[in-house]
Amino acid sequence: MKDSVSLYIHFPFCVRKCNYCSFYSVAYGDGEIFDKYTNAVIKRINSLPRHQVRTVYFGGGTPTVLGVERLNEILETVVKTQSLDQNAEITLEANPKTVKGNDFNILRDAGFNRLSLGFQSGDEDTLKLLGRIYGANDFYKCYDEAYKHFTNISVDIMFALPYDKSKGYSIKPLCETLEALTAMKVPHISAYSLILEEGTPLYRNKSSYAFPDENREEDEYTFICSYLSDEGYQHYEISSFSLPGFESRHNPIYWKRGSYIGIGPAAHSYYNNRRFSAPPDIDYFIKNADRPFLADTDYDFAKEITPDEAEKERIMLGLRTSDGVLLEREKLIIAEKLSEAGFGSLKGNVFSLNDKGFRVSNSVITLLI
Ligand code: SF4
Structure with a gap:
């Protein structure tokens, strides 16, 4: 049996495209394409060598548009063909x-043990502006149903969100979003700033809205960090906050340079010391599902990561986390200066960033690699 890996399975379908979204996903799909896609994913899983699997992540897109039966069939294939750790974390977005209500029950019985729910904001106007398909009350209802069957739930929120020019800027919607989630004692919260991507409807209509400037964006991030810290959340990675015991186990595989195999169009992998991906093309993925392991990706064209590149990755990814990174002597002098300037702390030879440091992590990383 091969070394242990994590699996990421991509579902590139959504009910409709959100106005800010540049991820690879399409807003179409019917039973026929979902069946074909499910069969293709199952074939790809069957082509994998047997590994010890630590975590499995069904992400998207919106995996749940495929319906619980198809998702369960895919998970069953993973269980049958791989050596899944007994306590493997199995997340579904x-x-x-x-x-629907009973879906959560069925999914939990099938073996999923963690949910990642999209929320983004508790403010109705903002949800409409973002083009989300639900209102705040739909989310609260969904969360209550989910929580009857899942205790390990993560919720995504966004900050630096656009707002109606005529109403002016206020931090109140963000404050109310956090108040609601912490009152519900949501075990894990991921907070991402909105990136205005070219080619999205939001980008095309950007002149219709106002966007928080850099200072406000920084204030919002600082506000999220301190609010959640006061509520007992640990800030264990730039964007990730958890109540004790609810840290994600899948994402740290990425940050610690563990091996993972991505299945599906546009899915990335890190395997055999190479980083590679599959073309962002659903038809290509379905047509090539019978090919041998990795033959539907650009694995053969990906170069092995050199020791120098690996060291840069280790520092870059490690600094995303509150565990920080072990540094060599010549870099400790820089780390010491960064600590004195209030961006992080140095314990022995391990340097980690704090909330202030996370905000400028790109610049800090440039200094240290
Ligand atoms: S649900 Fe997620 S992946 Fe789908 S369009 Fe919206 S942001 Fe993009």
Whole structure:
């Protein structure tokens, strides 16, 4: 049996495209394409060598648009063909309005043990502006149903969100979003700033809205960090906050340079010391599903990562986390200066960033690699 890996399975379908979204996903799909896609994913899983699997992540897109039967069939294939750790973390991403009450029960019975729910904001106007398919109450209802069957739930929120020019800027919607989630004692919260990507409807209509400037964006991030810290959340990675015991086990595989195999169009992998991906093309993925392991990706063209590149990755990814990174002597002098300037702390030879440091992590990383 091969070394241990994590699996990421991509589901590139959504009910409709959100106005800010540049991920590879399409807003179409019917039973026929979902069946074909499910069969293709199953073939790809069957082509994998047997590994010890530590974590499995069903992400998207919106995996739950495929319906619970198809998702369960895929998970069953993973269980049958791989050596899944007994306590493997098995996460499913879901959006309100794509899952019904009893679905959570069925998914939990099938072996999923963690949910990642999209929320983004508790403010109705903002949800409409973002083009989300649900309102705040739909989310709260969905969360309550989910929580009857899942205790390990993560919720995504966004900050630096656009707002109606005529109403002016206020931090109140963000404050209310956090108040609601912490009152519900949501075990894990991921907070991402909105990136205005070219080619999205939001980008095309950007002149219709106002966007928080850099200072406000920084204030919002600082506000999130201190609010969640006061509520007992640990800030264990730039964007990730958890109540004790609810840290994600899948994402740290990425940050610690563990091996993972991505299945599906646009899915990335890190395997055999190479980073590679599959073309962002659903038809290509389905047509090539019978090919041998990795033959539907650009694995053969990916170069092995050199020791120098590996060291840069270790520092870059490690600094995303509150565990920080072990540094060599010549870099400790820089780390010491960064600590004195209030961006992090140095314990022995391990340097980690704090909330202030996370905000400028790109610049800090440039200094240290
Ligand atoms: S649900 Fe997620 S992946 Fe789908 S369009 Fe919206 S942001 Fe993009």
